Amino acid sequence: MATSAQGIAGNAIRYRGVVRRGNFIHIILLDDADEPLPNVRCKIKFQNGQSISVESDNRGVLAFLRKAPGEFEIEMLEEEVG
DSSP: OOOOEEOOOTTOOEEEEEEEETTEEEEEEEOTTSOBOOSOEEEEEETTSOEEEEEOOTTSEEEEEOOSSSOEEEEEOOSOOO
16 A cells, blocks of 8 residues: 655645654654644545545644555645744
């Protein structure tokens, strides 16, 4: 089962550390200087059409439960929440 993070917009040109524990996924969002992007709202779109909204924590980590098998897209909704 392949997993990819596509469609990361804005300054999040890199992602690192896709870690799976069962169906739970962690992804670190990074800017072009390899610094974490904290408090960024993203939409995760799964192949089956489901989508969820998640926010990176203060270390730039997106953590979410996989809702469907296969690839998914990550869309940045805002640069920073607050």
